[in-house]
Amino acid sequence: MRHRLKDVAERAGVSVKTVSNVVNGYVHVRPDTRARVEEAIAELNYRPNLSARHLRKGRTGVIALAVPELDIPYFAELARYVVTAAADYGWTVLIDQTGGRREQERVVASGITDHLIDGLIFSPLALTAEDLAGLDGTPMVLLGERVDHGPADRVVIDNVTAAREITDHLIKLGHRRIAAIGSQRTDEGASARLRLAGYAEALRAAGLPYDETLVAPAPAWHRADGAAAMRGLLTAGVRPDAVFCFNDTLALGALRALHEAGLRVPEDVAVVGFDDIEDGRFSIPTLSTVAPDKERIAQLAVELLAHRLDGDRAAPAKELSAPYRLEIRESTQAP
Amino acid sequence: MRHRLKDVAERAGVSVKTVSNVVNGYVHVRPDTRARVEEAIAELNYRPNLSARHLRKGRTGVIALAVPELDIPYFAELARYVVTAAADYGWTVLIDQTGGRREQERVVASGITDHLIDGLIFSPLALTAEDLAGLDGTPMVLLGERVDHGPADRVVIDNVTAAREITDHLIKLGHRRIAAIGSQRTDEGASARLRLAGYAEALRAAGLPYDETLVAPAPAWHRADGAAAMRGLLTAGVRPDAVFCFNDTLALGALRALHEAGLRVPEDVAVVGFDDIEDGRFSIPTLSTVAPDKERIAQLAVELLAHRLDGDRAAPAKELSAPYRLEIRESTQAP
DNA sequence: CCTCGTTTCTACAACGTTGTAGGCAACGTT
DNA sequence: AACGTTGCCTACAACGTTGTAGAAACGAGG
Structure with a gap:
């Protein structure tokens, strides 16, 4: 059922290599030969064996x-x-x-x-x-x-600049107690470290204090982690007026936790994320975010x-x- | 940099085939030979060439x-x-x-x-x-x-039964005007057809009328289509007390459209989906759905x-x- | 007519692997 | 001692493809 170059060659009355040449678009093949080979290829529904080709070519x-x-x-x-x-x-x-x-x-x-x-x-x-x-x-x-x-x-x-800009957006709107969700141990979360740095930079530039209690770690960056981190902040009596989540799934989880706590977004708390995943364009409310290309x-x-x-x-x-x-x-x- | 059976064979002082036998776990290899070969494999960091293996094996x-x-x-x-x-x-x-x-x-x-x-x-x-x-x-x-x-x-x-059951869930709760979102032309949407059939079955079993105006088509099953379909229903003056969306992304879109129209879910309108995607476990509100395994x-x-x-x-x-x-x-x- | 270059095509080997067939010891059985 | 059996190993060929070298046919230029 599966045919090889050899089968095509026999049918077209040429050598195996000529068929190979046709398949690979080699120039020096007479038009009528080429036509005959192509016809045979079509009739047999020939397809090259990639394993063989790649064994030979190394790619x-x-x-x-x-x-x-x-x-x-x-x-x-x-x-x-x-x-x-x-x-x-x-x-x-x-x-x-x-x-x-x-x-x-x-x-x-x-x-x-x-x-x-x-x-x-x-x-x-x-x-x-x-x-x-x-x-x-x-x-x-x-x-x-x-x-x-x-x-x-x-x-x-540029994670640092992006994080600074989205934090700056919150500051410009008038927020002062901006929480951050998603920090991780340095040795495992490079993105977390850079985004946290951008957040801190923005605060410093605006003359706002960097408050440890506003920064919540998240072991992974899933919705459940975001929800847990947000609940943790609220339970600890921390009441931010805005939250910067280090990615969108964290933010969606945070939205969920805020909702459960009876807080309205954005009226009571503003929330931003990072990544611009499709969910964020349809969540309630839709999510402000950093959109990497x-x-x-x-x-x-x-x-x-x-x-x-x-x-x-x-x-x-x-x-x-x-x-x-x-x-x-x-x-x-x-x- | 990349080594072959031959290299391993030379290093271990055996034939190529013996190395192959060791690699493939063939039984009749003396323990000391096997050990020598395995050592050579480790030293050279040998890895089989899959293209070659598969050319030979046909898999x-x-x-x-x-x-x-x-x-x-x-x-x-x-x-x-x-x-x-x-x-x-x-x-x-x-x-x-x-x-x-x-x-x-x-x-x-x-x-x-x-x-x-x-x-x-x-x-x-x-x-x-x-x-x-x-x-x-x-x-x-x-x-x-x-x-x-x-x-x-x-x-x-079993799409039909699943759709019937989730519709039934809505009926049991007391809903009477149940919309369906996601119908498609028969020739392109087999799932749509079956889920619609289940929906209709449930209505009939409960003695509820099948109302054409409550059934909204959706060309694709993305969030945007769900939102558009829901908006379409509302704009047309249709006011269901529940909505069965043929998948979860449609439902998330519908949630969004209902929210924009000032309708509360589930107080004003109940919504169910199909697929049990992770979003639905964190959306606001969380989504009732059919969860295929x-x-x-x-x-x-x-x-x-x-x-x-x-x-x-x-x-x-x-x-x-x-x-x-x-x-x-x-x-x-x-x- | 010869030589040379170009076009068109072919034969052969090789890519790295494994199945087949077989050889050589070592062993147990008659 | 002769024989078969088993365990261990090897040589060879083949999987389907393409690069290399070169043969055959042809035309152009001398």
């Missing part, structure tokens, strides 16, 4: 995208854009879930997918720079700043990978920055 | 999952479970986005991934049975009932594929049914 045409979890909206949206961007290069994307577990991430990074993939786009949560050091493996592009000064190409957004992030990552594959694999690591913008919606207004 | 160890869009929460959650279930069989999952476009779906079904994949789990939106007929291609498992009586294995849930769906699909791969490829198509349950949350209460 597979498949790249992997490794993310912590697919059902985290941010990663789902990102995955979508990566798949689309990769299609422009004729690549298929294989998606790996690491669960954010360091062990699994290390396995992925060291090439669990073996010779199956040409390159890897990697959004690590728990991986350290040491894990990456001394990897002979496949070319890799990292997303986000989880791994500092790693040996690999990287796409980031996910499409651009995906494009840049794929581009970096393409350069790395075609060019010098030993070239120094590049870091590209993707743009973002503020999306102001219903969840913020003056107190 | 790739990769299956594809084709879904309309990754950033639709239902599919993202499903994808997560499929990846996990496939891992139990040692399979890697390659995720394809069809965008729900028939052309793209046809391409995927006919094997765009060529010889790269052993099988396909496919959640089609626009594909017809004719598109699938006469496909020589890879073994396939369909999710959902989009394609009737297709030639392929299938995993479904997505983990089970994924397991069954992978299992069917495994059987098809190992067993008789010409065996008649099987259809398995996955369980579901009702999740009653805040969005429904007596009027």
